Amino acid sequence: MARAWHLMSRPNGLPAADNFALKDIELPALGEGMVRVANRWLSVDPYMRGRMNDVKSYVPPFALDAPLEGGAVGEVVESNDPNFKPGDWVLHMAGWRDEAVLPAAALNKLPDLGVEPQAFLGNLGLTGATAYFGLLDAASAKEGDIVFVSAAGGAVGSAVVQIAKAKGMTVIGSARGAEKCDGFVRSLGADEVIDYTAGPIVKSLAAAAPKGIDVYFDNVGGDHLDAAFAHARLRARFAICGMIHGYNATEPMAFRYIMRVIGMRIRVQGFIYTDYIPRLAEFYRDMAGWIASGAVKPRDTIVEGLEQTPDAFLGLFSGANTGKMLVKI
């Protein structure tokens, strides 16, 4: 019997274990054009928090008492479609479960790029593409820029640090705690690190970027975004990827330095990875090159067992991960 995590109630603020339940599910019959997949790797991502609210957004809300969805990589175990055979590795959106029966059109066969299959949930997947297009397109970052990235120890942030260094930028990364900063974010290549638990970010950023910043890659919002406003140089560009600070917040965000948008002619640009799907070929070309050269390395936090999926997801909000958080089944 297959099992899938269900959303049982909508979280108010930070999600908790009792918002979720692991239930047996009935899989559809393996009809014409259908494929049975055994999931090997599940992705948990901060954007999923948004889908747990019952509000219209860029992706529809998760239904209650129904299986959750998310990126997953698995192996074909049975196929009734000529394009897939047992043993094929595939990427699909039926995560949060151990097994799925899906139409062939919902599956993407993993290309042979000489990388581990789970890379397609990380640096070669949504995570890496988000970092790549956010940094290089939404923020128009270029060689020589001073780049500040928040949540630099997280999945997207750690990719941003590595891409920015591969492109010849100066990088300041913020993360939670001295250990993650010095032990992890520096190892990614960051020139300066900010432990945001050590004091006001607006002061730490002044010390880390005495000349100010040209680019801010925002994963956090709140105080981080305000500090970026405070230290932006003329014509700075901000890519707004996420605001994890706000996903569970019930209070509005307060900004003391937002008026600098005017004097510094700051550009703030929100973006979503899916906007760039037509341009994925550029991304695969560059990212595969960086992975092959070692400029970008996988930096995963692996949690074992389907049962641990909600804990892995909740860990995103307490900074339990370094790099990409994955569940291995």
Add this chain to the structure above:
Amino acid sequence: MARAWHLMSRPNGLPAADNFALKDIELPALGEGMVRVANRWLSVDPYMRGRMNDVKSYVPPFALDAPLEGGAVGEVVESNDPNFKPGDWVLHMAGWRDEAVLPAAALNKLPDLGVEPQAFLGNLGLTGATAYFGLLDAASAKEGDIVFVSAAGGAVGSAVVQIAKAKGMTVIGSARGAEKCDGFVRSLGADEVIDYTAGPIVKSLAAAAPKGIDVYFDNVGGDHLDAAFAHARLRARFAICGMIHGYNATEPMAFRYIMRVIGMRIRVQGFIYTDYIPRLAEFYRDMAGWIASGAVKPRDTIVEGLEQTPDAFLGLFSGANTGKMLVKI
């Protein structure tokens, strides 16, 4: 004896009459290349508030116990420069006073466009150019867009309303009080008006723009900007011209809807009129045409007498003006 308003102390929050003093000034001798100008019209503008703080910004702070500066239009009364003769009308930055002796290089002779000289402080000056480039360049507004402009009864806002209508856009303008909204902003051509004193702007904007907005021209910040975040459509563009809400504020601005930047891929762009000086020819061409056709009309609030200059300036922050606030000497 010439007289000039001096800044005597830096305002903390809202400026007050006792921050200013009108004092006799010694004018320089009319040396080679110098011109004596009798000011006829003085401009007071919200951006001047920023220069009253002792902080580094895009324009340097005003010095204490020294004459204030600002846009002015005057008549040449005596000239020691071959390019200027008595009776010439000129635009210059030695406002807040009745008379000035200036080097010829500091004067711009008013071209003959068949308009009143004070238009060069309004629709054909900083005010009109700010509206024009902010709307059409910083916000990339185009025919068919739904445009929300705050402080639509003010100098820049009233020009934005008229330019947007001349370009075939739908316009929603906010202003203070039913009279200014219905009596003035509608007369500019706005399709919908919002009296921001009548209730939360986020609700009024929902009613005025049931399909949402494509463009927000911000003169205000605060609740107005938050409402624009709340009702922005996909790929909305915000031009941030000013945040009068914040100029005198000591508390940070709070935003409840800023996270919509991500889902709606909003672009927020700060700008300043001086960025567009190389492109003023475009502006003069279009604006002179609109003035000639009556599409853009002067909408001035005129205060008489040099003595009234600080009151005229203070009136900007209580919405005492409709259209451009000018001091006539």
